[in-house]
Amino acid sequence: NAGVTQTPKFQVLKTGQSMTLQCAQDMNHNSMYWYRQDPGMGLRLIYYSASEGTTDKGEVPNGYNVSRLNKREFSLRLESAAPSQTSVYFCASQTGAGELFFGEGSRLTVL
């Protein structure tokens, strides 16, 4: 019962370094999402993909890029990490009714 799998679970970067967060779901969902969670801010949408081959910006897309590699995989890339991107990142996939299934989260620290 994998559901939504994110890697890595923890990462420390230096300012200016790049990295990619990987996400895969095995529930055959069309829509996938990347959120970030900061203390006192709830979850904010970074990017989403309504279906394979499409991606759209969410509320806080600056500094990020995404790739919907296929129906299963949706990756988030930080090209030049900044301390403001220190956060917990959640990937999610969505059922037809709208419910989100979340991964376990990836804790990123940018020094």
Add this chain to the structure above:
Amino acid sequence: AQKITQTQPGMFVQEKEAVTLDCTYDTSDQSYGLFWYKQPSSGEMIFLIYQGSYDEQNATEGRYSLNFQKARKSANLVISASQLGDSAMYFCAMRENAGGTSYGKLTFGQGTILTVHP
């Protein structure tokens, strides 16, 4: 303007008692959905309950019920018979109708930390 507002940063409840977590929302869509998620200290997000805007009955899932008052645009979560394991952060979220497609972005509130005392 905030689309989802959770006005209670923290709530305390005695074990076995009921507690209500408040959520108000703002949308001009006629079709929308409301969700509650639980986030324990371990960090995962756990789906609790869903209410569609056209559902006439309040949603219930075990000890969880959603007090949906459409005219007041509120969707409060009621937890009955609280347990120590209910201590967690709780998020209210809304999915607005995305032009009739089957998906829609969820917007989350800032969350309420619930602490259950023995």
